[in-house]
Amino acid sequence: IEWGNHDVLWMGAALGSRACIASVVRNCLRYDNTDVLERGYGISLRALVTFAQHLYPDKAPIQAAEKAITIMLFKEEGRLIERNPDLQMESRRLLHHIDFRGACAVLPGGRYELRKAYFPTIDENTDDPYQLTEEEDAILYDLCISFTESPALHRHVDFLYRKGSLYLTCNGNLLFHGCVPMNADGTFRAITYGGKTYAGRSWLDFCDRMARAAYLHREPAALDFLYFLWCGRLSPLSGREVKTFERTFLEDRTTWEEPADPYYRLLDDEEMCENVLKEFGLAPKRGHIINGHVPVKVKKGETPVKANGRAIVIDGGFCKAYHSKTGISGFTLLSNSRGLRLLAHQKIADVRTALAENGDIESVSETVELVSIHTTVGDTDQGREMQEEITDLYNLLLAYQNGVLKPQA
Template identity: 50%
Template sequence: MVPNDYSEQTLKYLTLLSEQFCDQRAVFSEIINLQAILNLPKGTEHFMSDLHGEYEAFLHILNNCSGVIREHVDEDFGDTLTEQEKGDLCTLIYYPREKIELVRSARLDSPTWYKTMLDRLITVARRLSSRYTRSKVRKAIPHDFAYIIDELLHTHPDENNYRVRYHERIIDSILETDSTEDFICSLAELIKVLAVDHIHLVGDIFDRGGGAAKIMDRLLRCTHQRTDIQWGNHDVLWMGAAAGVPACIITVLRNNLRYENYEILENDYGISLRQLVSFAESTYTDGECINPLLKAINVLLFKLEGQIILRHPEFDMEDRLLLDKIDLDAGTVTIDGTSYDLVTRDFPTLDPAHPFELTDAEQRIVDKLVYEFTNADHLQRHIEFLYRHGSVYLVRNGNLLFHGCVPMNADGTFASVNCLGTWRAGRAYLDFCDDVARRAWRTRDADAMDWMWYLWVGHRSPMSGRVVKTFERSYIEDKAAWEEPMDPYFTLTREAPACDAIMREFGLVPGCGHIINGHTPVKTIQGESPLRAEGRLVVIDGGFCQAYHPKTGIAGYTLIASSRGVRLKAHEAFRSVEEALTRNADIQSETTFIDVAKRRVMVSDTDTGREIREQINDLRQLLEAYRTGIIPERHARH
């Protein structure tokens, strides 16, 4: 019979917990360990957004932790090293193998150089490791040199300097055994892992730049750092494509062909475009401002989108049904009562009586592409990672993270959206979007699959938040038709009341954290600020994408939240890895402190601290159950 103090469910849970902590001694040890963790400084959080396939810039920002590495080098060495020496050390941490090769080719790789660099790397690693438990540091140390690095990190002077001599002997042995390069690489990797505890990617890893697959491969290897992703519109587009949504697949092709990123499709993911190219060349006329391949893709896209819109009148996107508004003889299209000249009259597969039906040849191409995307193993692994580590939004440590917007009405209320028969708004709507995206991947439910397209481009999509004028931008020269109205969210959140309402909607206290967005490039060159509503909202899309640099004037914003506060980093464009190696050309960053902590923020002040306190309470219950004999101790076998 279960005692009154314990519910049956609680007793089952404590019994399961006892399998991990088999006696009172084990429980004591874990409680002491968790209490100690609560009193450590919080780990550094690194926020990035809108990577858009810019792999080299992303890798450098990841390597230098938005300048955090350089800050630690400055703190550790101050004026004892020259700027050149500190730059050399930082570059060695960012790109250890490449830097060693450069030093070797210049014949500067003497035993003295190696010993000096090892000592400096150990100094930086030792400082960083002091913020974590020894157990956590051990888990982060590369396996091959785990014991040696652990010893070096915890070597301190004693009365007779035995430990120091022991340390020196280890270094000498490393040099003698010809394992110095691998050891330096392991130390450099450890430093980067310890410098940033948690990576937040606030959407749009894919499209525009050609390195999205490399970025995903790198994230898959970040096994010692916690990573979360808030899906952007370009991410859900690829997620829909990998699930087999035809309209998403064709849009992915269109986006990447427009930016000439053939390699991600064919080389990275093994998706063949041969059949589509052959169809386009044999069906469409060459020699116009739109090439045959893009003509074929455009028509496929607007037919497939039209089919979704007709299936879902609740999407309220009938204004995007434009193929039926084309006058082929006149070469015009009528939109909202205005007639526009088209840049081409070449629509050989368009049947005015059935404008949204695919021809047999088009259907065969679509079916082939669906097969290619759903059977591309490399792509499927990447999208599985996005689902496993991603969500529509995240509430963490008093901050609210999402890529685009929370759809709003002009009066500041949250917009209600018809979600498969149920009207939802605010947080409930974003929860639905998260659920329907997972259903599309898990069950391939037809309605959920159509919603993946809506999340990419829908008027009220929290990832998009605008009326997308792909048709007009494809076929109409008059740029007045290109204007894309934005959701009221983007105007309202420039003032405090809307931001405070959003924070309350997600269970947060206004003024005690930040809304962190990406999605809309900050036009710094025009005087635009990434800080909105007195700092309540931070937009960290500056943009990484090279195509945006002339408009933004910078190469991206990132955010750093450490135990000392929150600071915004504005980055200049990354030149190249070669310049970083030969000239120590780090990404130059301007730092703006948003919040300066009045006292060090400790783990106990964070969401992790709350979770640890809950674990401690559970362990105390288990301890009491052991003491009263409700659960028998099972002493560990030796």
């Protein structure tokens, strides 16, 4: 399993990162997915909903809870960013840029009108808008206990850590979720963290180590790093500047645009893809980059196959929220002895409709790559490991037969 940004967010929440917990709860409330928390993992939202209804009595309970947890998220996020300058996320720390009396936010691009200027849990006269109220702190404390003590959640997160990684090289292919951070000219971006500089593969290796350090040792910096992996501009699992604050509070939609890493723009460049494959020790002319993260807008004519087949983006937006953008329900890439085949899944309305009409997800098949000679087990990574073991055993047998090694009683 190659971790995506949503995976590491849940991993961070299960390990006790309060910023990750606030984001998970907000996402579940926003996308009507609270059953996963309450029924699936036994995490109650009652205290949050009760608190939110007092703050926003004119809102429906779920909407009120989303507004309340959003403010808690921005407070936790702001404190996390302040104590981790190496994450380079200062542009996401924005609560102190709100002009409460003027009902606007003063950002580098100018003054922008707020949708609403009602912030009942922020003291307008304080110098620290990131300070949690006693009630907010108590709610996050209880949620943190619920997340860290949920047996079902930890079974799933343990599985993700045992079977997962930030990237994988497999049979000549490179699999990862998001991007390899780059400069505009296609060179690997140098990123400094903790006094050391990383670029390309070394940055992804370091990110993988930090994610595991959070799991093994619960190091505060590593827990904060999981939140960075979820939404950081330099995160290989995100690679874009997430504008949650602007999309939540500001009317001006021009502020909603989320600048992305040059990697996504350069993905159609065959030379760039070959350089990435070489960086990870793979054959540039035969290997493939296989990644997701960015839904392919099929209905606008986009194709998942990039750079003459050197890259394949298999995120077609299986999530229902993306169906209107993509026009389909995602892709599945199949690899067999004859090559690569891509399945594009067509949309279905919902589970009830599919059952009532005896329907299923229909798939349109497309051959991406066809080999002239069947691939055998010996041509795969696993086959090469088996051959090495066979060779070792054969050499051991010869050593005994020739008297180099003497049998022991």
